[in-house]
Amino acid sequence: MTYSFDQVISREHSASAKWDGxxxxxxxxxxxxxxxxxxxxxxPPSVIEALARRVQHGVFGYTIRDKGYDDAIVGWFARRHQWAVEPAWVSHAPGVVPALNYLIQALTETGDGIIIQTPVYHPFARLIRSHHRTLIESPLLEREGRYEMDFDDFEQKAAAGAKLFILCSPHNPVGRVWTRAELERVGEICVRHGVTVIADEIHCDLVYTPHRHIPFASISDEFAMHAVTTVAPSKTFNIAGLNMAVVIAKNPGLRDAYRQMLALQSAASIPALGLEALKAAYNGGxxxxxxxxxxxxxxxxxxxxxxxxxxxxxxxxxxxxxxxxxxxxxxxxxxxxxxxxxxxxxxxxxxxxxxxxxxxxxxxxxxxxxxxxxxxxxxxxxxxxxxxxxxxxxx
Missing domain, CATH: 3.90.1150.10 (Aspartate Aminotransferase, domain 1)
Known part of the structure; x- marks a missing residue:
């Protein structure tokens, strides 16, 4: 099938944050x-068609998570990323940034240290500060126009008592797709010092040949038990306005802590159109x-x-x-x-x-x-x- 990415679609007067803002x-x-x-x-046409069918139904009441939701997510990550996700590990989120917000509240206390690798997606620092946690920056090293992790600096800060590390993978804004060796090394540091990893992998599908995204939690069972992963179809399929994201946690303690916070914030409801878009994107995109x-x-x-x-x-x-x-x-x-x-x-x-x-x-x-x-x-x-x-x- 041919797709018309060259088509210019006016987004003005559509309440677009990008254009009208x-x-x-x-x-x-x-x-x-x-x-x-x-x-x-x-x-994608599959998403637009699925939304049109759902709109034609005409009733938009409260929505539950159905088997199609689980199957679409499990199938996508097995097919595209060779990651065997179980439905029990999956939770809904109204967006990756809201998920990070809830996770910081669920997994840390006031004053706890959280590591980020700057320059990095700016809401990380804002969320950490807004909840009165301690922001710990481990800057990336820039070498001849390419960025790398500073493992010595990172370990020093992890050993000093940090509670969480927010991993941006692939990295926004520097565009790195971390190698298995890099992820293994930073993961080993986190396990050694008891630092829980929140892996923001929202851009995981947008990787250029010959690079390959490796889900942090897929590397080993030990890493999976120390991590929570946030993903979404929003960047991949341009459906950010439908407020659908996914939180994946194999560790039942981390998973339950997130779900309890989600319920406390009254944010567990799945939007009807977002549900259909996610299923259509992951099944047919x-x-x-x-x-x-x-x-x-x-x-x-x-x-x-x-x-x-x-x-x-x-x-x-x-x-x-x-x-x-x-x-x-x-x-x-x-x-x-x-x-x-x-x-x-x-x-x-x-x-x-x-x-x-x-x-x-x-x-x-x-x-x-x-x-x-x-x-x-x-x-x-x-x-x-x-x-x-x-x-x-x-x-």
Whole structure:
């Protein structure tokens, strides 16, 4: 089947956070939005058709988890990730960030230390601070444009009494897909020091050849008993607005703690349309996803080609996964506020400022390439024209 990823679908006036929220986000509406992590593609036909059938039914009352939900999740992770998940391990979540919120409350107490590897998805730090836990940063090491874990630093901080580690895998925003050896080493450190791992694997399906996502909890039974995994069809199939995520925990103690917190927050109800979308995506989305990954790799290649002449002032940190690309603007020599202003007001593109991911992100911006190629070209035209003007002004 052929999929039309080149089709530009107007998202304006659809209450889109990405498009209709430009004024609130950037202070102006004349930017091309390439920031928040949703794509500008229609969801797979299987999802749209399933939702249409459910809407035609016309009754949208309270919904329970059915066998189709379990079968879809178990089948997807066996088929795509060679991970044998049992239905008993699975719990619903209204989103990965809400799941992280509930897990932090369920598994830690006030003052407990939680490790994150910066620069990393900014809600991690916000959630840790908002619940008065101790934020422990173990910065990634940047080596020749590629990021690695600092295992010595990580072990030192794990040994100092940290209670949790939030693993971002694949990593947002730097795009690393961690190898088995890396995951084994960080997992061994966590087991040795009694640190529970929350593995945020929401981007697990969005991995470029030849890289392969390895679910942390699939590596060994010991790791599985020390971990909780959060996943969702939302990024993969562009259905973030349907509020469906999944929490997987083999350890009954961790699983029960999460479920109790979910009930305490009155958040256990499964949305009717989200249920149908999840089942349709995981049961019928393989071919669409394979085509999407090919298209995204084409977008990534275009991005690299268009920005190559601007190195070293602008460098692409090539992602191994996700449709989010970390751009290094440090060569421009701009202060944080100056770079933000240059991107928004000179280039007129709406990117995510790197400094929100931690101090290591200063001088970077995150761009979303999950869009029709015409939009990517327009964004790159705007950015390179602004870079050309800046170069001309400085000569």
């Amino acid at each position: 430009r004024k609130g986000k950037f202070g102006t509406e004349d930017v091309l939005p390439m920031w928040v992590a949703d794509m500008d593609f229609a969801s 393989d071919e669409w996803l394979d085509a999407l990954l090919d298209y995204l790799q084409g977008n990534l290649q275009l991005l690299k080609e268009r920005l190559a002449p601007y190195a070293p002032k602008v460098k692409v940190v090539e992602p191994e996964g996700t449709y989010l690309v970390w751009l290094d603007f440090r060569g421009l020599g701009l202060a944080r506020e100056e770079l933000d202003k240059f991107i928004v007001h000179d280039a007129k593109v709406g990117l995510e400022p790197g400094h929100i991911y931690g101090q290591e992100g200063a001088g970077f911006q995150r761009i979303n390439i999950g869009c029709p190629r015409a939009l990517l070209v327009e964004g790159l035209d705007r950015l390179t024209a602004a870079l050309d003007r800046r170069s001309s002004d400085n000569t």
